[in-house]
Every structure is written in structure tokens, then in C-alpha cells.
Amino acid sequence: MHASFRFILRGTVVCACAVAPWVVQAQSAAVPVVVPVVSPTMKSDGSGQYVCGGVGSDESVAMRAAMKDHPLSLLFARASGAYLADVAVTVKNASGATALSLVSNGPICHVDLPPGRYTVEAASEGVTKSQVVTLGGGSKTADFRF
Numbered sequence: 001m002h003a004s005f006r007f008i009l010r011g012t013v014v015c016a017c018a019v020a021p022w023v024v025q026a027q028s029a030a031v032p033v034v035v036p037v038v039s040p041t042m043k044s045d046g047s048g049q050y051v052c053g054g055v056g057s058d059e060s061v062a063m064r065a066a067m068k069d070h071p072l073s074l075l076f077a078r079a080s081g082a083y084l085a086d087v088a089v090t091v092k093n094a095s096g097a098t099a100l101s102l103v104s105n106g107p108i109c110h111v112d113l114p115p116g117r118y119t120v121e122a123a124s125e126g127v128t129k130s131q132v133v134t135l136g137g138g139s140k141t142a143d144f145r146f
Contacts, residue, residue, distance in 0.1 A: 040105075048112055053106040071111065088103050089102050089109065115135050115136030119131070
């Protein structure tokens with residue numbers, strides 16, 4: 001009887017090992033849980049609207065995918081390529097009036113402004129950079145490296 005007991009114990013271990021691949025397959029064949037990425041909401045300022053974000057890989061992918069849906073997208077990074085947030089942004093229209101002013105809370109900002117020519121000024125870590133963009137007829141991207 002003692003030998004049979006050992007056989008049953010060994011048989012149980014073998015059965016557990018034999019079942020393990022089936023359990024793994026069942027887990028991998030299960031329907032994945034999809035957690036929607038909540039995009040930041042648009043804010044209004046001056047004559048335009050904006051949304052900034054891109055912190056974390058899911059939000060970054062979502063913000064990059066949405067670039068085509070906005071007249072202007074702004075990207076902020078260090079010279080090394082590392083993303084940068086807390087960038088002070090001022091957008092001025094052709095007459096020099098401020099159309100939009102914001103501080104980014106992420107490395108990507110989408111800006112919705114009427115068609116026209118604008119000067120975008122971005123300031124970070126004591127350095128200010130500017131670019132002139134003309135909006136209308138498609139989306140534009142302004143890349144600022146500090």
C-alpha cells in the first residue's frame with residue numbers, strides 16, 4: 001500500500017504538470033481586458049483651445065495618434081530626446097496679439113486655432129525658442145528641443 005501511495009502522489013504531480021500547458025493556453029486564449037485611455041480634455045484660452053499630455057506610454061500613443069485631428073501640435077523635448085513638460089507657451093497672431101497662453105503638463109500639446117499665421121514661443125529652463133507656423137489646410141507640428 002505504501003508503494004501505491006507514492007505512485008498516486010507522483011501521478012498527481014505528473015497530472016498537474018500535464019495540465020499546466022492547458023491552463024496557460026486557456027489563459028492566453030482568454031479575451032484580453034481592454035482599458036480605455038482617457039485623453040485629457042480640451043481647455044479654452046484666448047481665441048483657441050488646447051490639450052496637453054503624453055505622460056506615460058498609453059497616453060503618449062493616444063496623443064500622437066490624435067495629431068492629425070488638430071491644426072497644430074507642439075512637441076517638447078530636451079536635446080537628448082527625453083520628453084519635457086512644464087513648458088510655458090505663448091501663441092501670437094500675425095498682429096502680435098496673444099491668441100493662446102498655456103503651460104504644458106506633458107510633452108505633447110494639440111492646439112486648435114483659426115487658420116492664419118502665428119508665432120509660437122516656448123520657454124523652458126531659462127531658454128525661449130520660437131517658430132512661425134501657418135495654419136489652414138492640414139495639421140502642422142512644431143518641435144521644440146531644449
